[in-house]
Amino acid sequence: MKETSALGSALFAVAMLGIIVSLTALASEHVDQEAAPIFVKEIPPGYRDWKVVAVSRLTAGNGAQLRAMLGNDIAIKAYREGKLPFPDGAIIAALHWNEVSSEDNNKVLAEGFPGAGIKSFVPGSGVNMQFMVKDSKKYAATGGWGFGDFTNGKPGDEKLMKTCFACHQPAKDRDFVFTHYVP
């Protein structure tokens, strides 16, 4: 019975090991799914020198925003090569300004192109700046992207920040990035 007992112990040990490994894996998966998302709390340095991904405009009621989306070198390279997902280190910035009418430009346009009714709109005050920072480990809970939102240099609160990843879900097949690169 001694050998049987030894075999039994060995099997028991292997079984236990298996159970422990499985439980660890489950626990780990559970942790990943439940991990509190980490947000970007500091404005990435140098963003104002980055290259243009695209420009855009947003309207709501009577208000409008002019927007510039910029990418650091890693992001721009991935965009231009059409590589998805974006590699770690990629950062995309979205700068949002209130759109205002330019009376100076309108005067010139009225004189230069009389009767054409051309109107010019330019950036007014800044609204906010948003960033997506790719780090597949650090930001695993939110698709590998850390989201940041800054108004007057101050990061958005948890309530606001928790909406970012959920809202970006429809762009899942583009690695959660809405903005297309404009040649």
Next chain:
Amino acid sequence: MKETSALGSALFAVAMLGIIVSLTALASEHVDQEAAPIFVKEIPPGYRDWKVVAVSRLTAGNGAQLRAMLGNDIAIKAYREGKLPFPDGAIIAALHWNEVSSEDNNKVLAEGFPGAGIKSFVPGSGVNMQFMVKDSKKYAATGGWGFGDFTNGKPGDEKLMKTCFACHQPAKDRDFVFTHYVP
């Protein structure tokens, strides 16, 4: 009478010299004013990598354009330091796209911000690209700026190009540059 004559000759010589100098100056000024303006016929290389000066929007009738103004390093440095006139070597690019509605973005915005009526507009097809190239000698006839306009990569004709400098006159106190740098 000899001395008087000598003085007379000297005065005559001085007077003649003055007239010659004046005539030369007048002739030179005349040449400057009448010099055929030189236009930029080749797209400056690397412009798509330049930094953002500003973004803007132009409307006429039902159409609209989204625009990005970029500057090479010399131009951006001058903008940021508030230096006028722009130094030789500065180049400013203006990329113009037709503004189109983004149905993809609108769908996401309607779901993410129900009832807010937010609409998104993005760049569609390219309209044209314009450049201002600073070279105070080469482009002396047009304020030191060479003007370029490219549609589908082809430079604009003389008739179009002759309107550039005239139209930029109202911005003379900003070295003929309309676009303000947006922080």
